Amino acid sequence: MSNNNSIKKPLVGVLALQGAFEEHQACLEASGCRTKQIRTVADMTEGGEVLDGMVLPGGESTAMGLIGTHRTNGKTVWEAIREFIDVDKKPTWGTCAGMILLAERCVGASACIQEGQALIGGMDILVCRNYFGSQVSSFEMATPPPPSVIGNTTTNENIDESSYPGVFIRAPAILSAGPDVTVLGKVVATPCRQAAVVLQELERKIENGETVIQMGVVDAIVRNPSQDSKTNITYRAVIKPPQHVEGEEEKKESTETNNDGDMTIELPGAADGSNAREVICAVQRNNLLCTAFHPELTNDYRWHKYFASMVRESML
Numbered sequence: 001m002s003n004n005n006s007i008k009k010p011l012v013g014v015l016a017l018q019g020a021f022e023e024h025q026a027c028l029e030a031s032g033c034r035t036k037q038i039r040t041v042a043d044m045t046e047g048g049e050v051l052d053g054m055v056l057p058g059g060e061s062t063a064m065g066l067i068g069t070h071r072t073n074g075k076t077v078w079e080a081i082r083e084f085i086d087v088d089k090k091p092t093w094g095t096c097a098g099m100i101l102l103a104e105r106c107v108g109a110s111a112c113i114q115e116g117q118a119l120i121g122g123m124d125i126l127v128c129r130n131y132f133g134s135q136v137s138s139f140e141m142a143t144p145p146p147p148s149v150i151g152n153t154t155t156n157e158n159i160d161e162s163s164y165p166g167v168f169i170r171a172p173a174i175l176s177a178g179p180d181v182t183v184l185g186k187v188v189a190t191p192c193r194q195a196a197v198v199l200q201e202l203e204r205k206i207e208n209g210e211t212v213i214q215m216g217v218v219d220a221i222v223r224n225p226s227q228d229s230k231t232n233i234t235y236r237a238v239i240k241p242p243q244h245v246e247g248e249e250e251k252k253e254s255t256e257t258n259n260d261g262d263m264t265i266e267l268p269g270a271a272d273g274s275n276a277r278e279v280i281c282a283v284q285r286n287n288l289l290c291t292a293f294h295p296e297l298t299n300d301y302r303w304h305k306y307f308a309s310m311v312r313e314s315m316l
Ligand SMILES: NC(=O)CC[C@H](N)C(=O)O
Pocket: 057, 058, 059, 060, 061, 062, 095, 096, 097, 098, 100, 129, 130, 169, 170, 171, 172
């Protein structure tokens, strides 16, 4: 095994089934990485060089799920990516549709998939698809800047703490995040009409004390037992109403996950009559990074540089 990683440029795979993969490649290359388009399981190892990280781009998560879970023989691309994340612990970043794929739980209409959205999972978050509206209501909004790059920051590299131009295109929002997820950014935004209906239905169920498993609009990942001891658990993600113990101070945004994978959530409340809510737009959990917006559609490489630093750090 060659160990000259300090001079080796990281090799980042970009899932290229559909969506904005070429734009990600350009930004990653401008941030000191080499890139490779990934369409099949074989692409992930072909050529003898292992990938150091992976990016799942924006696009259409249902379409990507249909291709990514298609099995000809051997592993599906989704299974290979799960292993890449869980077993190899390689840095993986999902943007927009890619973030949906990395979520453990997802609400929002996915009309054509009966068994629920084909999620890869791994990030302990509940996302709402298309929260910010349809394609025509795409917009740009200031979002918090990414964390500063990890590792050897040269002193002459200025740390830019100005807001980051978030490009939101049919973007999902994160409604709640588990206790070991680091929230890297929040925005205040009104859900689109369709998302408001989904939220209302979720809120109604939660208020009635109903446990949400799959309610038509809720797609929850179902893990299968596998050979690997690390993932040798079968659970169905379940959303339960929050348990308020009398006298205990009410916890904001409480999200707890027990060992069965059940999740107790509290949805972000409407701030005022406009129904705007404070939702999460960027998170990290160990080797996983998710952003609801599209950093690959701007000339601001700060998020790509941050991810590149996560990848370099993992190679040490
Ligand atoms: N720009 C995007 O990636 C949009 C995501 C899309 N709304 C989905 O559900 O997959």
